[in-house]
Amino acid sequence: MAPRFTVTYFVRAADAAEAKARALDIALEQTVEIPRDAVPKGYVEDEILGRLENLEQDPAGRPGYLAAISYSEDDVGNDFLQFLNIVFGNSSIKPGLKVEDIGLSPGILDLCKGPRHxxxxxxxxxxxxxxxxxxxxxxxxxxxxxxxxxxxxxxxxxxxxxxxxxxxxxxxxxxxxxxxxxxxxxxxxxxxxxxxxxxxxxxxxxxxxxxxxxxxxxxxxxxxxxxxxxxxxxxxxxxxxxxxxxxxxxxxxxxxxxxxxxxxxxxxxxxxxxxxxxxxxxxxxxxxxxxxxxxxxxxxxxxxxxxxxxxxxxxxxxxxxxxxxxxxxxxxxxxxxxxxxxxxxxxxxxxxxxxxxxxxxxxxxxxxxxxxAGSARDSTDSVGGSSVPGTVTG
Amino acid sequence: MAPRFTVTYFVRAADAAEAKARALDIALEQTVEIPRDAVPKGYVEDEILGRLENLEQDPAGRPGYLAAISYSEDDVGNDFLQFLNIVFGNSSIKPGLKVEDIGLSPGILDLCKGPRHxxxxxxxxxxxxxxxxxxxxxxxxxxxxxxxxxxxxxxxxxxxxxxxxxxxxxxxxxxxxxxxxxxxxxxxxxxxxxxxxxxxxxxxxxxxxxxxxxxxxxxxxxxxxxxxxxxxxxxxxxxxxxxxxxxxxxxxxxxxxxxxxxxxxxxxxxxxxxxxxxxxxxxxxxxxxxxxxxxxxxxxxxxxxxxxxxxxxxxxxxxxxxxxxxxxxxxxxxxxxxxxxxxxxxxxxxxxxxxxxxxxxxxxxxxxxxxxAGSARDSTDSVGGSSVPGTVTG
CATH class of the missing domain: 3.20.20.110 (Ribulose bisphosphate carboxylase, large subunit, C-terminal domain)
Incomplete structure (x- = not known):
């Protein structure tokens, strides 16, 4: 199995059941893009299909849930645009979905070396x-x-x-x-x-x-x-x-x-x-x-x-x-x-x-x-804050 | 003076005065991107600065107005991305604005020959x-x-x-x-x-x-x-x-x-x-x-x-x-x-x-x-309809 990266989506939904249905739909849409019962057994289902890792009510109080879905690095094919396509290609067209955070993985960091300077x-x-x-x-x-x-x-x-x-x-x-x-x-x-x-x-x-x-x-x-x-x-x-x-x-x-x-x-x-x-x-x-x-x-x-x-x-x-x-x-x-x-x-x-x-x-x-200008920094919520998404997972 | 193309924006606004202010702001933002009183007289003000051509309450009944703003082909520099940048570059970041229609001009049609087939x-x-x-x-x-x-x-x-x-x-x-x-x-x-x-x-x-x-x-x-x-x-x-x-x-x-x-x-x-x-x-x-x-x-x-x-x-x-x-x-x-x-x-x-x-x-x-499948077409609102935006102006 290849390492997986994780995308956390805000999913607008009235209740947990609707949120779960929408989240499982994202997992299909962003990877295999075919009905669930047509997904081939074995490698495609086990490796490529998106996997719902977590679902919780939005802690920020918006009317919906946060769904964490993991994807295989195999699906990325060492292509940054395909990475973006997995993150939000077709699902970008569905209202009431927002990419909140991306949890990176070693292969994504290898593909994206970041800035030179x-x-x-x-x-x-x-x-x-x-x-x-x-x-x-x-x-x-x-x-x-x-x-x-x-x-x-x-x-x-x-x-x-x-x-x-x-x-x-x-x-x-x-x-x-x-x-x-x-x-x-x-x-x-x-x-x-x-x-x-x-x-x-x-x-x-x-x-x-x-x-x-x-x-x-x-x-x-x-x-x-x-x-x-x-x-x-x-x-x-x-x-x-x-x-x-x-x-x-x-x-x-x-x-x-x-x-x-x-x-x-x-x-x-x-x-x-x-x-x-x-x-x-x-x-x-x-x-x-x-x-x-x-x-x-x-x-x-x-x-x-x-x-x-x-x-x-x-x-x-x-x-x-x-x-x-x-x-x-x-x-x-x-x-x-x-x-x-x-x-x-x-x-x-x-x-x-x-x-x-x-x-x-x-x-x-x-x-x-x-x-x-003001050498003192606002200590409560300025850039130095501690809660930082985007760290390595998988 | 170069020919001008026209972009019609939906501008969310409570009243005509607010809509006009927002429209004039678009005209600045999309072209010169400096305060109105800093716009150089002559060519920049007369040719490059966006021009508010029309403002009317939204006929579709949304809470706002349609603002038609014209832009000079000179600003495009024969560059499709700069055309898109003029249409909606920075203004894409302002909420309550939407590009409704684009009225083309000869220079845009010359730059964009369209599909081969x-x-x-x-x-x-x-x-x-x-x-x-x-x-x-x-x-x-x-x-x-x-x-x-x-x-x-x-x-x-x-x-x-x-x-x-x-x-x-x-x-x-x-x-x-x-x-x-x-x-x-x-x-x-x-x-x-x-x-x-x-x-x-x-x-x-x-x-x-x-x-x-x-x-x-x-x-x-x-x-x-x-x-x-x-x-x-x-x-x-x-x-x-x-x-x-x-x-x-x-x-x-x-x-x-x-x-x-x-x-x-x-x-x-x-x-x-x-x-x-x-x-x-x-x-x-x-x-x-x-x-x-x-x-x-x-x-x-x-x-x-x-x-x-x-x-x-x-x-x-x-x-x-x-x-x-x-x-x-x-x-x-x-x-x-x-x-x-x-x-x-x-x-x-x-x-x-x-x-x-x-x-x-x-x-x-x-x-x-x-x-x-149904050889008869829905005659009221199917694709053959007559009201078509995107025709040549300027």
Whole structure:
């Protein structure tokens, strides 16, 4: 028998009998996808068929149950997309089901080596110690390469550690990918030389299916410091492939574009921690961007902290990564964020700096504020919490 | 000024003022992603910034409004993923927003040539006229290649037009991809020779990021009749890339695995017709598999028919494709499905046939039943309906 990994689903159900029926249905749907009485005896039934390991009323009080179902590594076939397909392929289409947690197994950890750098590597590249990472974005789409490169220069001169493309910047005629790549690498290099800094430029390499990996390698050759990819658009195996490619050595920052439906509804998709935490670590993202609480998106503080906790947890192999909450970040929110996230965080600030009359000076003030903001951490529910899913089983 | 395409969103809102504020927020979020007062004058504000074209109370009676927002083709940069990113990248993460319809523009239709074959090509390959297409799946995962090839043989001998892999079959050791490909092509060829048939084998080429396109081409070389891809896993540009590749000539059948969260919640994602209809036609799928009404998934009859209508509509360029409802198909349901879908449909039947003692004979009975089932169509709300979104604007 091969080792098994375990997926815990929230199953909406009126009572235990309904929950059990739904859970057994998931076990069939996610593996053999045929009626129970047609499942071949022997290997298919004993090994491949999903196995209901536990069923309990939802401890969070939602109207349903938590069903833990185990699956064989044999079914994965060493294919990350098949792993995702087993976790939630067809069952994603059934309302009232949500993936709460994934309990990993040795074979999954062998398939998913995780990020090359992790939070330690991102800090080392930035030349900082145990303090928050700072990232900004050049934008908007429609600016010329010259204007975007000037912004990159100013962010770097102001001391931001990472300066990324807006996720809408691809290969538009106003700023073609290669032209922008070279101009921004140069601009950031110039600012680094002036300041003695170590800012990295992070191009968005999300693009046509045949171009993503090629652009990532172009970025490396041109001297970029990391790349950004939106896995819900490019496909979930692209980041893993790049992170495992011996010829590719840059950190990868993931962007949540187009992934929202996977998390926003209480009735479908994934828990925030599993989607943005567990899956992105398995994919190999070094930093995971997601919308922060209190900004213009609807994530709660607890949902955001649950992501950060999984980024920092021991899940049995993959390096710890950094949570990069963004969306509506302002100077005024720094103390609150510092209290919530502590030091192991990457602050993503964009629009608020671009509204300032002097961008370089605004960056410096922001960095000062980020350093100074509430060194005391909220001890009750911040990232350092102890209850961490995603540990090795089986 | 470049032509503009239009996205109509359902916006949950208590009143028109709130709806307008949310709509203007979408227009910013999906394009410039900076505060309104920081948007540069001139080209960025006039061309790139999303434009609220219309706002009206939801005619379907949901608690909200329909907001039509237009976007410039310049922002797309001839990149399908950036098109999707503009349609719903960050806004996918905001609850109470749903993409209802997309009004295409010439540049989008130029980027997305659509499928190479469409429903007409799938019928022609099967050697049939204006009647329903029939597809089955070999399964479950865990069977040997020999056992799977025997199923493929029997489905073909029974007269099914297309015999696909179960979507969970990838490259497991019990049936490695290449081994299965060759064995099933041979098995189906043998059955075709016996019966004088034209059945096509359809391998699942969903797989590692660097393998999908390679496997699709291997399938073509080996003599497969089409390929299957789950775009929510592989990334949404893979199907478009293959459909546009002059060296790739097989039809592409899309599978909905992992896409459920994009449609099942009333509070996020896409309307069924836009996700499974418009987007899959733009991608270039020749047939789109989705869960049928009345089966083990929750789609309603009207949601399913809305998909089929968009598959069959004139959207200004791409060939019409075939809706392939599956999931819980049985003999007993044929008259009801025929009444709903008419002839322009691909019936996907799997488990119900595998439960029969004589598979070949069961296929023949099914085909007979599919031919005979209710030739009269439900005239009020079947696929031939007239109200079709997704037509060309701008």
């Amino acid at each position: 992790g939070i330690a590597g991102l800090r080392s590249r930035a030349g900082i110690g145990d303090s928050p990472l700072l990232m900004s974005a050049i934008k908007p789409v429609g600016l010329s390469t010259t204007a975007l490169a000037r912004l990159a220069h100013d962010f770097a001169l102001g001391g931001m550690h990472y300066v990324k493309d807006d996720h809408g910047l691809v290969d538009q005629r106003t700023s073609p990918f290669e032209e922008r790549l070279r101009a921004c690498v140069d601009a950031v290099g110039e600012a680094n030389a002036k300041r003695g800094g170590r800012t990295s430029y992070v191009p968005n390499v999300t693009g046509p299916a045949t171009a993503v990996i090629e652009r990532a390698k172009q970025a490396q050759e041109a001297g970029a410091g990391a790349v950004m990819i939106a896995p819900a658009l490019t496909g979930y195996d692209v980041v893993r492939t790049l992170a495992a490619d011996p010829d590719f050595t840059l950190p990868i920052i993931s962007h949540p574009a187009f992934s929202g439906a996977n998390v926003v509804s209480p009735d479908c998709g994934f828990s925030h921690r599993t989607f943005f935490g567990t899956l992105h670590r398995l994919m190999g993202a070094d930093a995971v961007i997601y919308p922060n609480f209190g900004g213009r998106f609807g994530f709660t503080r607890e949902e955001c902290l649950s992501i950060a906790r999984v980024c920092a947890a021991d899940i049995g192999g993959p390096k710890t990564i950094v949570a990069a909450p963004g969306g509506g970040m302002t100077f005024a929110r720094l103390p609150e964020m510092r209290a919530a996230y502590g030091n192991d965080v990457m602050y993503l600030i964009g629009g608020a700096l671009l509204q300032e009359p002097d961008l370089v000076e605004a960056c410096r003030r922001f960095i000062e504020a980020a350093r100074g | 469409g429903i007409a090509g799938l019928r022609s390959r099967a050697g049939i006229g204006d009647s329903p297409l029939l597809m089955s799946a070999i399964k479950p995962v865990g069977l040997s290649t020999t056992a799977l090839a025997r199923l493929a043989h029997d489905f073909a001998l029974g007269g099914m037009h297309y015999v696909k892999d179960d979507h969970g079959l990838v490259d497991q050791r019990t049936s490695p991809f290449e081994e299965r490909l060759r064995a099933c092509v041979d098995a189906v060829g043998e059955a075709n020779a016996k019966r004088g048939g034209r059945t096509s084998y359809v391998p699942n080429v969903t797989g590692p990021a660097t393998a999908v396109i390679e496997r699709a081409k291997q399938a073509q070389e080996a003599g497969a009749g089409a390929v299957m891809i789950a775009p929510a896993l592989t990334g949404y540009d893979v199907v478009r890339t293959l459909a546009a590749d002059p060296d790739f000539t097989l039809p592409i059948i899309s599978h909905p695995a992992f896409s459920g969260a994009n449609v099942v919640s009333p509070d996020c994602g896409f309307s069924h017709r836009t996700f499974f209809g418009t987007l899959h036609r733009l991608m270039g799928a020749d047939a789109v598999i989705y869960p049928n009404f009345g089966g083990r998934f929750g789609f309603t009859r009207e949601e399913c028919l809305s998909i089929a209508r968009v598959c069959a509509a004139d959207i200004g360029g791409p060939k019409t494709i075939v809706a392939a409802p599956g999931g819980g198909m049985t003999f007993a349901r044929l008259p009801e499905m025929r009444a709903a879908y008419g002839n322009d449909v691909m019936y996907l039947i799997g488990g119900a046939l595998l439960q029969e003692p004589d598979l070949v004979e069961a296929c023949r009975r099914f085909i007979e039943a599919a031919r005979g």
